[in-house]
Amino acid sequence: MENLKKKVEVLRESFREALGSVRGLEELEKLRVRYLGRKGEITLLFKLLKELDPNERREAGALLNTLKEEVQEALNLKKEELKKARGREKVDLTLPGREYSLGGLHPLTAVLEEMIEIFVGLGFKVEEGPEIEWDFYNFEALNIPPHHPARDMWSTLFITEKMMLRTHTSPVQVRVMEREKPPLRFISPGRVYRKDAFDASHSPAFYQLEGLYVDKKVTFSDLKGTLELFARELFGSNTRVKFVPSYFPFTEPSAEMSVNWGKGWLELVGCGMVHPAVFNAVGLDPDEWTGYAFGVGVDRVAMIKLGIDDIRLFYENDLRFLRRYLR
Ligand code: DAH
Numbered sequence: 001m002e003n004l005k006k007k008v009e010v011l012r013e014s015f016r017e018a019l020g021s022v023r024g025l026e027e028l029e030k031l032r033v034r035y036l037g038r039k040g041e042i043t044l045l046f047k048l049l050k051e052l053d054p055n056e057r058r059e060a061g062a063l064l065n066t067l068k069e070e071v072q073e074a075l076n077l078k079k080e081e082l083k084k085a086r087g088r089e090k091v092d093l094t095l096p097g098r099e100y101s102l103g104g105l106h107p108l109t110a111v112l113e114e115m116i117e118i119f120v121g122l123g124f125k126v127e128e129g130p131e132i133e134w135d136f137y138n139f140e141a142l143n144i145p146p147h148h149p150a151r152d153m154w155s156t157l158f159i160t161e162k163m164m165l166r167t168h169t170s171p172v173q174v175r176v177m178e179r180e181k182p183p184l185r186f187i188s189p190g191r192v193y194r195k196d197a198f199d200a201s202h203s204p205a206f207y208q209l210e211g212l213y214v215d216k217k218v219t220f221s222d223l224k225g226t227l228e229l230f231a232r233e234l235f236g237s238n239t240r241v242k243f244v245p246s247y248f249p250f251t252e253p254s255a256e257m258s259v260n261w262g263k264g265w266l267e268l269v270g271c272g273m274v275h276p277a278v279f280n281a282v283g284l285d286p287d288e289w290t291g292y293a294f295g296v297g298v299d300r301v302a303m304i305k306l307g308i309d310d311i312r313l314f315y316e317n318d319l320r321f322l323r324r325y326l327r
Pocket of ligand 1: 169210211269295296
């Protein structure tokens with residue numbers, strides 16, 4: 001009898017502990033089976049009653065019944081509790097879903113990528129250069145010595161006397177020619193900076209795409225052919241181009257290519273044959289090497305392609321504008 005009493009105590013204690021750590025309805029059911037199931041611990045104790053003296057049997061039976069009721073009660077309470085908690089967490093399937101909007105390319109990026117693809121298709125590699133540039137690369141090596149009036153062609157943003165935000169992508173020509181031996185054929189797209197007002201046709205930061213081809217016996221007709229092909233790929237096969245004489249310190253002769261795809265002529269590209277002084281600056285013999293170079297105004301191209309007359313739209317990040325051109 002004493003033995004049974006002790007067992008009841010131990011069971012009561014272990015049940016309480018187990019109940020405390022139950023986390024869900026399934027665990028609770030397992031616990032019920034462990035104590036009250038057909039082979040449960042309490043059920044087994046009842047089977048011991050037979051072995052007791054008949055006069056002890058009544059007291060023991062009462063003891064076990066109390067324990068059983070207690071356990072049953074506790075299980076029921078816990079079940080209610082868990083059901084309530086689950087109700088609170090229940091997913092409301094009638095709620096509308098959350099909308100996720102996909103990102104897209106900025107219209108300038110999209111047009112720039114299209115331009116890059118055309119040149120890559122023509123065999124040009126893609127090179128990059130720093131946006132903070134030394135005077136040497138931005139000016140001097142491009143045949144624009146200090147105090148030369150040609151510097152006035154670019155309203156420069158200086159960081160120190162010898163360091164600036166690059167005013168064009170042409171310094172990449174110098175960096176690559178310094179580093180690699182010809183033949184060279186690459187483009188270099190990127191951001192450039194000028195001390196300009198922010199108005200419909202100017203932005204202090206904008207994009208250019210530079211191109212350089214250096215080899216033996218490169219001619220002006222190579223340049224014309226390549227740029228004409230580029231224009232037709234970009235604006236359609238009926239596009240007409242014209243070359244007008246111009247001046248750039250780093251090319252001789254120099255020209256500007258205008259494009260007419262139906263609505264009048266538009267200057268889009270500065271270009272020319274690489275100036276001997278530029279070859280000298282990078283240690284290439286101008287009698288051995290020839291080349292052409294060009295610089296395209298990316299924003300201008302994008303404005304024409306998208307039919308926009310204000311460059312500021314590209315830099316104001318107004319989603320109403322940007323969404324119109326998402327592809
Ligand atoms: N760097 C010139 C500019 O920013 C554009 C240019 C003209 C680039 C002629 C060239 C070139 O490579 O040959 O105005």
